[in-house]
Every structure is written in C-alpha cells, then in structure tokens.
Amino acid sequence: MADILTIKNVSKSFGGLKAITDLFFETQEGSITAIIGPNGAGKTTLFNLISGLYKADSGSIFFKNLRIDTLKPHKIPYLGIARTFQKLSVFPNMNVLENIMVGRYSLSSSGFFTCAFNLKRYRKEERDIREKALFWLDFMNIDHIWNKNIKEIPFEKQRIVEITRAVVSEPELILLDEPAAGLNITETKNLIDTINKIRELGKTVLIVEHDIDLIMEISDKIIVLNFGHKIADGQPKDVQKDERVISVYLGKEFSK
Ligand SMILES: Nc1ncnc2c1ncn2[C@@H]1O[C@H](COP(=O)(O)OP(=O)(O)OP(=O)(O)O)[C@@H](O)[C@H]1O
Numbered sequence: 001m002a003d004i005l006t007i008k009n010v011s012k013s014f015g016g017l018k019a020i021t022d023l024f025f026e027t028q029e030g031s032i033t034a035i036i037g038p039n040g041a042g043k044t045t046l047f048n049l050i051s052g053l054y055k056a057d058s059g060s061i062f063f064k065n066l067r068i069d070t071l072k073p074h075k076i077p078y079l080g081i082a083r084t085f086q087k088l089s090v091f092p093n094m095n096v097l098e099n100i101m102v103g104r105y106s107l108s109s110s111g112f113f114t115c116a117f118n119l120k121r122y123r124k125e126e127r128d129i130r131e132k133a134l135f136w137l138d139f140m141n142i143d144h145i146w147n148k149n150i151k152e153i154p155f156e157k158q159r160i161v162e163i164t165r166a167v168v169s170e171p172e173l174i175l176l177d178e179p180a181a182g183l184n185i186t187e188t189k190n191l192i193d194t195i196n197k198i199r200e201l202g203k204t205v206l207i208v209e210h211d212i213d214l215i216m217e218i219s220d221k222i223i224v225l226n227f228g229h230k231i232a233d234g235q236p237k238d239v240q241k242d243e244r245v246i247s248v249y250l251g252k253e254f255s256k
C-alpha cells in the first residue's frame, strides 16, 4: 500500500514552548494509525498542523505526494481530509440530519449568487447533500434519530454525529481527536466497530486516543509522542513492549 500522508521533520513552537520537534512518520493508505502520548505531548497540535489551522515552523507535510502545509486551511477539506475535534463540536440548535449536512455544505459549490439567482441548481445541490447525509446516517446507525435536536440525544450519539459530519464529505483521510473521551465500555466497543466499518471502505484513519485498549485493538501502527518528540513508531505489539513507552506513558501493567 502507498503512503497517503507523510510528515517530514515538522516542528512547531508556541513562544518558547516546543510543541512538536522534528517529527517524521508516514501513514499507509487504508490503515489506522494511532497517535498516543501524555497530556501536552503535541497530539492535537499535530492534527492542527495537518488540517492547516497551524503553520509549521519548519518541515513539510505531504498528502498523496502533494505538499499541503503551505495551503490555506479552507483548501484542506477539498483534498479529502476531514477531522473531528477533541472538544465535542456540534451545532446546538440543529437536528441530527442538519448537523451532518453541514459537513457536506462546506464542500458545496454554490456561493451566494447561485443561491440568489440560480435556485434550480441550488435546490438540486441541496437535494444531493440531503441524500448523501441520509446515506451516512444509515451507515452509522443513527438514522432513527435523524430529526432529534442534537441536545436531546445522548453524548455518545453526539460523538457519532460529529464523526458522521466528517465522513459525509467522503474524505480519504479522517483525523479523530479522542473520539472515545467520555464514553463507557459498551459505547467504546460500538465506536471501535464504527471505526472499523469506516476503514473497511478503504479510508485512512489517524486517531488520537487515551483509551489504550481501543488503540491496541484497532491500530495498524502507533506513534508515541512525549513533549513533542517521537519516542516510538511501530506495530502495537512492539510499542507495547517498548521500555521508554512503558516508563513515560503505558505503565508496567500494560506491557504484559
Ligand atoms: N495555540 C496554542 N498556543 C500556545 N500553546 C499551545 C497552543 N496549542 C497547544 N499549545 C501547547 O502545546 C503543547 C501541546 O499541546 P497539545 O494540545 O498538542 O497536546 P495534546 O497531546 O493534544 O494533549 P492532550 O492529551 O491533553 O489533549 C501543550 O504544552 C500546549 O499547552
């Protein structure tokens, strides 16, 4: 499988604080790569660099051999990269379907003038967006709550809505920042099934998570960050035994 994402010697500082230092790794197309590490290790910063919210101080980022770290953030979704946020991000005054349609509107070609003067084209686009959203609602098993206000549904389902809003743009690469945070064991198991289902479509997933059981179960590769430095990069079974990873993050009991 070809590499879909390449992080090449990327560094990012905030004032005197080095959040990411000389980071490099590759992600294969169709794989699940986990980024783990203690709080403040630079995981979310990495996602912000890939999605263009932050500019790297040095180094470069390639998506399918196209350099993307020089692009404006609003260009990134068009290339086929979507993300969720560590802090749940949903639109509170909309229902589930509308929340998901937003993910597709962001890629819509209709600007103000199309909406105002070319209603026919606008209506067709609106219909297409709705159809796509309904397809993904079904795929993610939340079709039965499509018309519920987002505030009325459980937190777990709100998380799924957020992930659905990312996948509705049909990206090739999906960045999930702590999707299991706040979920119980059963909900986490459901989330694992959902992520596996997304991967089965051939999508590439980059996931930041503190839930080590989830990470061990779904990842093809794990990158471990500590104070912005990569301290391990490999298959779960090897990373689990890595002395440095055990001492700074996993703890002894997990290495057995
Ligand atoms: N916009 C910013 N301005 C200043 N400092 C920042 C900014 N974003 C991140 N940092 C700092 O960079 C470091 C890495 O933060 P980051 O959010 O990437 O960590 P993380 O690995 O995602 O941690 P957590 O597991 O707690 O989410 C932290 O010390 C953080 O305070």
Ligand SMILES: [Mg+2]
Binding pocket: 043, 044, 045, 086
């Ligand atoms: Mg974070």
